Amino acid sequence: MSSVAITGFGVVSAAGSDRRAFARALFEGRSAIGAVVLPRAFGRRAFRAAQIVDLPGNAAETAGDRRAYDRFSVLAFLAAEEAVAAAGLDTEDLAGDRTSVLLGTGIGGATSIDDSHHGLYVEQRRPDPLTIPRLMAHAAPALLSRRWGCRGTVLAISSACASGAQAIGLGMSFIRAGLADRVLAGGTEASLTPSALESWQAMRVLTSTRCRPFCADRDGMVLGEGAAVFVLESDEAAARRGAPVLARLRxxxxxxxxxxxxxxxxxxxxxxxxxxxxxxxxxxxxxxxxxxxxxxxxxxxxxxxxxxxxxxxxxxxxxxxxxxxxxxxxxxxxxxxxxxxxxxxxxxxxxxxxxxxxxxxxxxxxxxxxxxxxxxxxxxxxxxxxxxxxxxxxxxxxxxxxxxx
Missing domain, CATH: 3.40.47.10 (Thiolase/Chalcone synthase)
Incomplete structure (x- = not known):
């Protein structure tokens, strides 16, 4: 089958707020794992994870109404902004029914879910009217669609830890099949909440020391949060605007x-x-x-x-x-x-x-x-x-x- 061009990509993670910082952390061997800071806690257990400490001060505002978006949607938006800029695209290029948005997420608006449940069951207050639009898994791709006027297929893929890879693979398939000229594809997750961390701990899959893949004494994983978004384009679409090709999905x-x-x-x-x-x-x-x-x-x-x-x-x-x-x-x-x-x-x-x-x-x-x-x-x-x-x-x-x- 034919390859598909990647003309831009963006990354937001605890290890770096853009792809250059992310690359430095990878090649310099700097772990972003540390103590998790939570707005509230259950019991006295201390958790370690790769938590994004600082987002741009206007992160939520740049995505629109601050109250309208969960953290996982804002992370996707920030990664997409970098990807779109790297690809040299603007709203005029992306608007219309030939651009699709496919994003993977395992859980969706975990922060909104946790806040809503705590407010209802503990504080006994009325849920925020925008809780449902924030927590739905579709909120992140819908935000990107709205921001750039993408009127093609807009889809959330939720298949646990394979979600992001499947969204990218399906994006490639869309372009190959002629269903889109461009696809914003990737994955986003922000689920470091008290209830989620306690639930992972209950499964006994979190390490009690440090993450050691493929070692005989490995004892578990460490959670993180972040997003990465790619601009996928057909060769014809990329060639029409003279776009540099960073990589190719094969x-x-x-x-x-x-x-x-x-x-x-x-x-x-x-x-x-x-x-x-x-x-x-x-x-x-x-x-x-x-x-x-x-x-x-x-x-x-x-x-x-x-x-x-x-x-x-x-x-x-x-x-x-x-x-x-x-x-x-x-x-x-x-x-x-x-x-x-x-x-x-x-x-x-x-x-x-x-x-x-x-x-x-x-x-x-x-x-x-x-x-x-x-x-x-x-x-x-x-x-x-x-x-x-x-x-x-x-x-x-x-x-x-x-x-x-």
Whole structure:
């Protein structure tokens, strides 16, 4: 199948408020994980996560009426602003029925949900009339549509941690099928609320120490928040305006385990990777870099390692692999988008970011993973996203080395 041009992308995360800052955190090995500051707490438990401490002072105002938007929508808006600017687009370019907006989110307006429930059950006050428009998963893509006058398909994808990757893959499919000339695609999540953190803790999947993907002594993940948005364009649309192409989406594969709700199946993950390779008309040895889903949980890392070894064979021990969640946290529905951004940045710099917390002596699987940056020889990257519910997604992207950001 034909590739689709990426002419701009933007990132907002605890590790950096734009893609340049995000890249520096990845390559300098700076973790954004720290103590979570909550407006209220349940009990005395202290949580650590990759929380965005400072947003621009006018972040909510630039998105419109401050009361109308949840934090996850504002994060998507900020990432989209950077993406649109990087692509050299304006409202005149994006307005109309040939531009679509597809965003993934695992939960949607988690902050609005938590605030509303606390107000109703604890403070016994009447809910804000705008609570429902804030909390709906569709609020973020609807905001982007409204801001730039995008009148094509506007869609929220919610499939847990695969949401962002699926939104991007579907965006590529829209362009290939001629359903759109341009798509704003990505993922966003802001769910660091007291109830959410306590609920994750109850599952016993949060680390009690630090996130250590693929290590034998790994004991869990660390949550995060953030957003990444990409401008996808057909070659014709990009050529008409002489747009520089930052990268190309080559392949997309998605499958379902149709099995256990929380226990991943390596064969399902492997099938998604194979589907992405087939879609891109590539062989396993063509892959130059892997950005792993790499949550740091025992079951997920084991299934992903088995899937990579099944598909890549002996090359799994050769291809530089990065697991970047120890830097920016597990951003759930936004993770596939943030990690595609990390994959592109790695290919552009010919450098695979080191995996923080990884210890070679604790390596459990024969993968090319290191706590130090590794050189990349080639232009093709694979980004994996595997979610609760047995939803698997893989994206393949091509990006040539550029001057350092």
């Amino acid at each position: 392949g997309y594969g998605t499958t379902s385990d149709a099995g256990d709700l929380v226990r991943p199946d390596a064969s399902g993950a492997a099938a998604a990777i194979r589907a992405a390779l087939a879609d891109a008309s590539l062989a396993p040895h063509d892959i130059s870099h892997v950005n792993a889903h790499g949550t740091g949980t025992r079951l997920n890392d084991a299934a992903e390692a088995e899937a990579l070894q099944s598909v890549l064979g002996a090359d799994a021990a050769r291809i530089p692999l990065s697991a970047t969640k120890p830097v920016h946290g597990h951003t759930l529905g936004a993770s596939g988008a943030l990690e595609l951004a990390a994959t592109i940045l790695a290919l552009q710099s010919s450098t695979a970011p080191g995996t923080l917390g990884f210890e070679a002596a604790q390596a459990e699987y024969p993968l090319a993973i290191s706590d130090q940056n590794q050189p990349i020889a080639g232009a093709i990257g694979l980004s994996n996203s595997f979610a609760f519910g047995g939803v698997n997604a893989a994206l393949i992207v091509e990006a040539l080395p550029l001057a350092p950001l």
